[in-house]
Amino acid sequence: MPLVDLVVALMIMAVGLGWLARRINTPYPIALTIGGLALTFVPGLPTPRLDPEQILILVLPPILYHAALITSWRDFRQNLRAITMLAVGLVVFTTVALAWVAKLLLPDLPWVCCFIIGALLSPPDAVAATAVLSKLRIPRRVVAILEGESLLNDAAGLVVYKFAVAAALTGLFSVPSATVQFAGLAIGGLVLGALIGRLAVAVQSKLRDPVIEVAFTLTMPYLVYIGAEQVHVSGVLAVVTFGAVRAWYAPELYSPETRILAYGVWNVAVFLINSLVFILIGLQLAAVSGFGGIPLELLGAGLALAAAATATRFLWVFPTAWASRKLIPALAARDPMPSWRILTVISWCGMRGIVSLAAALAVPYVLSDGTAFPGRDEIIAVSFVAIVATLLFQGLTLGPLIRALGIGEDSDAREEEHLARLKTAYAALSEVERLAAADGRYTEEAVVAVRAEYAGLLGQERSTEPASGDDADPVRRLKLAAIAAARRRLIKLRRDDQIGDETLLAIQRELDYEEARLGG
Incomplete structure (x- = not known):
């Protein structure tokens, strides 16, 4: 089998095993391991040196x-x-x-x-x-x-x-x-x-x-x-x-x-x-064991x-x-x-x-x-x-062992992420208020619309629905400024050791997607 054909076949097999792992809710290394093991029973496979x-x-x-x-x-x-x-x-x-x-x-x-x-x-x-x-x-x-x-x-x-x-x-x-x-x-x-x-x-x-x-x-x-x-x-x-x-x-x-x-x-x-x-080790193992599996002595x-x-x-x-x-x-x-x-x-x-x-x-x-x-x-x-x-x-x-032992996730991670979300939302809202007071380019409708969105994240009552139409561009610019402020606050929380990288990555990814959606 030519090398290109072999690589393509292995990629197709990898995609199939990855899909199967997701379907049966199993970590993909386990599915790949089973796939590599199955190769040892397939006769006539090439064994690349x-x-x-x-x-x-x-x-x-x-x-x-x-x-x-x-x-x-x-x-x-x-x-x-x-x-x-x-x-x-x-x-x-x-x-x-x-x-x-x-x-x-x-x-x-x-x-x-x-x-x-x-x-x-x-x-x-x-x-x-x-x-x-x-x-x-x-x-x-x-x-x-x-x-x-x-x-x-x-x-x-x-x-x-x-x-x-x-x-x-x-x-x-x-x-x-x-x-x-x-x-x-x-x-x-x-x-x-x-x-x-x-x-x-x-x-x-x-x-x-x-x-x-x-x-x-x-x-x-x-x-x-x-x-x-x-x-x-x-x-x-x-x-x-x-x-x-x-x-x-x-x-x-x-x-x-x-x-x-x-x-x-x-x-x-x-x-x-x-x-x-994982798949290549299966091919190598097939050469070691031959078709039919691993010798019993080595298996044991x-x-x-x-x-x-x-x-x-x-x-x-x-x-x-x-x-x-x-x-x-x-x-x-x-x-x-x-x-x-x-x-x-x-x-x-x-x-x-x-x-x-x-x-x-x-x-x-x-x-x-x-x-x-x-x-x-x-x-x-x-x-x-x-x-x-x-x-x-x-x-x-x-998984069954953890459930049998009665071990659950601690509340620290959830509390840390919740606190980070509140602080980043507050930073965004503060930036909106600062720009509203200092920059005359933003209409009252745009300010109210963006303010309402972040007030909602902070659990405050929304005063109005987001604006649309002629105010769309000011709303977009104001939202981008608010996202930038939230991101700065998020980075500072990490630098001050108030949050870990896991929390930072989770919230940062949401901010990135929101900015990309706005075309920032």
Whole structure:
């Protein structure tokens, strides 16, 4: 099958699976996983030989950048301790535990390959977590911790993974040296991402074409990742930091038209990239297992590794939550011990996904001396089984588990959004009153019409219906001025830490659509 025909077929399959996921109200990573799994039973499918070095470069930058853009960084800062313990401590703990389990299950597999499996399966996935959690109503702090963890643990997991692959290629590994390198990679990635982020903000301010601006945002994550890898720092942390810097300036940097266009383009791009990886792993797995499915030994090993990954998360979350508060009394006073129900939910949210899949595909075909990489087929097979098991089992049971535990959404997020809406409406109304008093271009009818609209948002009695006819243009200009004032107030609320990015994005999108409707 020609490459073009294959890509078209995969895109059609991705669209079909996405439509099916929406119809049955299931997160689309789960539908894509099932679709990729189904490919292993189709005879005669082509198996494209993918360049392992290019897989992570193709997949990770846009996925990480998009996740960083929609992360609430205020909530991230407030939960940094818990996020770090999960994103770094749990990743290392899980890598070692799963490597030991893999060696017990597959004794003929070299230890270094077992550590590769452990590193592959150590980080839960940002896309899977967001897609599943978006369907559920749970406390905002739980969402912030899980999304923050899924951003940072990719860096820790991939650094360990690259060390394990390098050890397999060279036969050399040193724990002290690896620790120093890890610190250098992390700090370097953070600094580089921040510097390029500020530079990109300066460049972006000079661009005034929405299409060019969106194209710029699509290319920059790749440039940041490749540049970071070239100077031997963490490309993952560089892209995440770059995304965080851009997210901070985006409300003021982009025009409403650019934000609306970027929102649609990025959602489509992330969906297609996820679809391609899930389907391509199915094609690769078909080559490993042959028509008829995965060998029973590897199937059992993958399921056991999935169970071990889940158990390891429970073994880490509960003891560290208790020990950290026992060892640090001030922490216990400032942040009381969460209920066992909350800790259970955090422990259960360990779905693996796109990063693990991409890293599995990136395992080299050959060693430095040209011989076949030991256990590559086994690594891909057991990793895919484990990923499928966590996505399907945990992803599909998370909702029923939350309902059974009686956990509901806290009122903080709703109250915060309600307060932000009131304050932005008040800012808009104040701007209308100021312009009415200072600018003689606005007729009394136009002022009354716009004033009535915002008074209605504030729960005040409307004095008249909106004007029409000859007053249409003054009403439009006045509304655009009111929207601009509301947007300024919204940005100030975020800068003053009164609202998080989630609230800002929700209200900002409504303001953008309203401005676009008015032709602003």
